[in-house]
Amino acid sequence: MKIGELSRRTGVPTRLLRYYEEQDLLHPERGGNGYRAYGEAAVRDVQQIRGLLDSGLTTEMIRAILPYLSGPDEILLPAEHLTPETAALLQSHIDRIQSRIDCLARNRDRLTAYLAAVRPGT
Amino acid sequence: MKIGELSRRTGVPTRLLRYYEEQDLLHPERGGNGYRAYGEAAVRDVQQIRGLLDSGLTTEMIRAILPYLSGPDEILLPAEHLTPETAALLQSHIDRIQSRIDCLARNRDRLTAYLAAVRPGT
DNA sequence: GCTTGCCTTCACACTGATGTGAACGTTCGA
DNA sequence: TCGAACGTTCACATCAGTGTGAAGGCAAGC
Numbered sequence: 001m002k003i004g005e006l007s008r009r010t011g012v013p014t015r016l017l018r019y020y021e022e023q024d025l026l027h028p029e030r031g032g033n034g035y036r037a038y039g040e041a042a043v044r045d046v047q048q049i050r051g052l053l054d055s056g057l058t059t060e061m062i063r064a065i066l067p068y069l070s071g072p073d074e075i076l077l078p079a080e081h082l083t084p085e086t087a088a089l090l091q092s093h094i095d096r097i098q099s100r101i102d103c104l105a106r107n108r109d110r111l112t113a114y115l116a117a118v119r120p121g122t
Numbered sequence: 123m124k125i126g127e128l129s130r131r132t133g134v135p136t137r138l139l140r141y142y143e144e145q146d147l148l149h150p151e152r153g154g155n156g157y158r159a160y161g162e163a164a165v166r167d168v169q170q171i172r173g174l175l176d177s178g179l180t181t182e183m184i185r186a187i188l189p190y191l192s193g194p195d196e197i198l199l200p201a202e203h204l205t206p207e208t209a210a211l212l213q214s215h216i217d218r219i220q221s222r223i224d225c226l227a228r229n230r231d232r233l234t235a236y237l238a239a240v241r242p243g244t
Numbered sequence: 245g246c247t248t249g250c251c252t253t254c255a256c257a258c259t260g261a262t263g264t265g266a267a268c269g270t271t272c273g274a
Numbered sequence: 275t276c277g278a279a280c281g282t283t284c285a286c287a288t289c290a291g292t293g294t295g296a297a298g299g300c301a302a303g304c
Contacts, residue, residue: 002280002281003280003281004279004280004281013262013263014281015262015263015264016261016262016263018282018283019261019262023260023261033269033270033271033281033282034269034270034281034282034283035270035280035281035282036281036282051225051229052225052229053261054221054222054225055178055221055222055225055226056177056178056179056222057178058260058261059260059261060260065229065233068232068233068236069229069232069233082240087237087240087241090233090236090237091237093233094230094233094234094237097226097229097230097233098230099176099177100176100177100178100222100226101223101226101227101230103173103174103176103177104177104219104222104223104226105223107170107174107187107191107219108216108219108220108223110190110191111187111190111191111212111215111216111219112216114190114191114212115209115212115213115216118204118209119209124250124251125250125251126249126250126251135292135293136251137292137293137294138291138292138293140252140253141291141292145290145291155251155252155299155300155301156251156252156253156299156300157250157251157252157300158251158252175291180290180291181290181291182290
C-alpha cells in the first residue's frame with residue numbers, strides 16, 4: 001500500500017508517516033519509482049506509534065520498545081538477538097513506563113476524589 | 123523563600139521555575155524589591171509539576187488540573203467555585219489520563235510478557 | 245565601601261513533534 | 275494526450291520544554 005492509503009486508513013497525515021520513517025519507527029519498502037510501499041502490518045504499527053506518542057512517550061523510547069510490541073501474542077524477535085544488555089535496557093524502559101503509570105494513577109485518584117468530595121454538595 | 127532556595131530544594135533550575143510561573147503554574151508573591159517569594163507549599167507544587175511533565179502531560183493540562191491536586195487529603199477549592207462545566211472539563215481530563223494509563227499499561231504488559239517468554243530460554 | 249552572590253528581565257538557541265508549501269516527477273482515467 | 279491526483283524531497287515555521295548568557299539591580303559579609 002502507498003502512503004496515501006496508509007494515511008487514510010490510520011488518519012495520520014503523510015507528513016507524519018514520513019517523519020516516523022525518518023525517526024526509524026517505520027521501514028516501508030521502496031518501489032522502482034521511489035514510492036513507499038507499506039505492508040498490512042503498518043496500519044497496526046502506526047496506530048501503536050500514535051497511541052504511545054499520545055501517551056507522552058518520545059520517538060526515542062518508542063523506537064527502543066517497538067520491536068518488542070509487535071502483536072498481541074506473536075513474538076517476532078528471537079531470543080538469540082536478546083543480549084543481557086538489551087534485556088536490561090528493556091526492563092529499564094518498563095520501569096520508566098511504570099513510574100509514569102504510577103504518577104498518572106495517583107493524580108487521577110486525587111482528581112476523582114476531589115470530584116467525589118465536591119459533587120454531592122452541589 | 124526566594125527562587126534560589128526553591129531551586130536547590132527541588133533540583134529544578136531557576137530558569138524553569140520562572141517558566142512555570144510564566145505558564146501560570148506557580149504564583150509566587152513579590153517582595154518590595156521585585157524578588158519572588160515562595161511559600162513552603164511551592165516545594166510540593168514544583169515536584170508535582172515535574173512529575174506530571176515527566177509523565178508526558180503538557181503545561182496546559184497541568185494548569186487545568188493543578189488547582190485540584192493540592193494535598194493528599196486537603197480540598198482547597200470550595201465547591202461553590204465548581205460549575206458543572208468545570209466538573210465536566212475535569213472529568214474529561216480524568217478520562218484522558220485514564221486513556222494514557224491504559225495504553226501504557228497495555229504496552230508494559232506486552233513488554234513484560236516478551237521478557238518473560240524469552241528470558242527462560244537464555 | 246566593595247566584593248560576592250543573589251535576584252531581575254530580555255533574548256537567542258536547540259530539540260521534538262508537527263504544519264505547510266514549493267518544486268517537481270509519476271500514474272491513471274476521461 | 276492531458277489533467278487530476280498522487281508521489282517525491284527540501285525547507286521554512288510553529289509550539290513546548292529547556293539551556294544559556296548578557297546586562298543590570300539588590301544584599302550581606304568582610
